[in-house]
Amino acid sequence: MAKYVVRRSGVLKGDITASGSKNAVLPLMAASLLTKEKCRINDTPELRDVEVLCCILEDIGGKIHFDKEQKSLEIETPEITAEGAAPHLAGRMRASVLVLGPLLARTGKAVVALPGGCAIGARPIDLHLKGLEAMGARVKTFQRDGFDFVEACADELTGCEIYLDFPSVGATQNLIMAAALAKGTTLIRNAAEEPEIVDLANFLNKMGARVKGAGTDNVRIDGVKSLHGTEHTVIPDRIEAGTFMVAAAISGGDLTIHNTVASHLTPITAKLRECGVDVFEGEDFIRVDARGKSLKAVNIKTLPYPGFPTDMQAQFMALLAVAKGKGNVNETVFENRFMHIDELRKMGADITYADRKATIIGTQALHGARVKATDLRAGAALVLAGLVAEGTTEVSQIYYIERGYEKFVEKMQSIGADIEYVEE
Numbered sequence: 001m002a003k004y005v006v007r008r009s010g011v012l013k014g015d016i017t018a019s020g021s022k023n024a025v026l027p028l029m030a031a032s033l034l035t036k037e038k039c040r041i042n043d044t045p046e047l048r049d050v051e052v053l054c055c056i057l058e059d060i061g062g063k064i065h066f067d068k069e070q071k072s073l074e075i076e077t078p079e080i081t082a083e084g085a086a087p088h089l090a091g092r093m094r095a096s097v098l099v100l101g102p103l104l105a106r107t108g109k110a111v112v113a114l115p116g117g118c119a120i121g122a123r124p125i126d127l128h129l130k131g132l133e134a135m136g137a138r139v140k141t142f143q144r145d146g147f148d149f150v151e152a153c154a155d156e157l158t159g160c161e162i163y164l165d166f167p168s169v170g171a172t173q174n175l176i177m178a179a180a181l182a183k184g185t186t187l188i189r190n191a192a193e194e195p196e197i198v199d200l201a202n203f204l205n206k207m208g209a210r211v212k213g214a215g216t217d218n219v220r221i222d223g224v225k226s227l228h229g230t231e232h233t234v235i236p237d238r239i240e241a242g243t244f245m246v247a248a249a250i251s252g253g254d255l256t257i258h259n260t261v262a263s264h265l266t267p268i269t270a271k272l273r274e275c276g277v278d279v280f281e282g283e284d285f286i287r288v289d290a291r292g293k294s295l296k297a298v299n300i301k302t303l304p305y306p307g308f309p310t311d312m313q314a315q316f317m318a319l320l321a322v323a324k325g326k327g328n329v330n331e332t333v334f335e336n337r338f339m340h341i342d343e344l345r346k347m348g349a350d351i352t353y354a355d356r357k358a359t360i361i362g363t364q365a366l367h368g369a370r371v372k373a374t375d376l377r378a379g380a381a382l383v384l385a386g387l388v389a390e391g392t393t394e395v396s397q398i399y400y401i402e403r404g405y406e407k408f409v410e411k412m413q414s415i416g417a418d419i420e421y422v423e424e
């Protein structure tokens, strides 16, 4: 098993470039199933999740060419050769459910093994299924060979009005993709507003779809008969950028992060400023200067976009563990996203929690420990804590981190982090 060995590193400084967004590229890849023609996605990050989705798409009939030098991913699916995603692949990532909407829209049938991914709560897909049913799909779940599957069938999908009980990112994406080829108009109310939804809408519109209102809670999709191939550059990864921003702050460093969209990072910028750190927003870069600053505790409540992202909660908890004073963290998006707390405590963090609320009292005295990445962002948080802890921190289960951070070790080393990848 591989692990990261992290040692106290001093200030992190220099320039670093954020990769293309993991959470944006996965739906774009799924959307490529909506056409027989070739789609090219530029700035595709080289990540475990991208690899797994490539395998799922290949199983379904996709011909894939990933030029890793150029970061260009080409997907062409002239024929659909399977009904959906097999359990050994789908079970490895939550985003595998995103093939459901496009497959159903293109062929009238989709069978997908229920998705896996980071174990950060129950993560049901009821909102995806309710929306597809409202568009006329017959949906059932069943078991085969010990795995749970969902099957959706429809001779024709029909546009309709869908109200989401919660602005789910994945459900909004799945329903926009299905509606792109449905008959008539679909209105999604209380839709998710994340930048990744806007990127998907832009991609689909380049393919000939008619999606309006993406980025608001009200998305309108006028169905079209067919879609064509296109080329698109994926948006920068705001969570990776946010993680580097916290790396600068926690280490008292000075980092300029290139390939960023400042407006996507507003809650992170605001909270870091509240912590007492300087943040400068440029056209396509953001600079965090924490030199000589003492970090002050802040309160955080995770919310759907444009609120504070749940995907940055763990990293901020690492920051609060060494800030001055008491900070509260309220996790409202996922019910079970506090698994990093026990790991941070092993490093000396003073954290108490009940239900979805945690209280962190900052200490100067984190120490290295053997800890586990319990999910993707939790793993990043432990590395950040390791940068300022006395001694050596060993982070295991790093496959979670590699699901979503491109060349994490190399990038962290390039800004001065003492981190190495060790194969046991």
Ligand code: UD1
Pocket: 022, 023, 024, 026, 094, 095, 121, 122, 123, 124, 125, 126, 127, 128, 129, 166, 167, 168, 169, 170, 171, 192, 196, 310, 311, 333, 334, 335
């Ligand atoms: C996406 C992101 C993930 C991020 C999350 C919230 C990808 C690949 N992943 O995940 O990194 O943390 O958005 O910003 O883009 N829910 C239901 N029923 C549903 C769907 C969701 O109850 O049918 C609940 C979930 O259990 C969770 C909440 O809604 O509590 C948010 O989930 P959702 O927005 O769907 O997140 P994902 O799309 O899975």
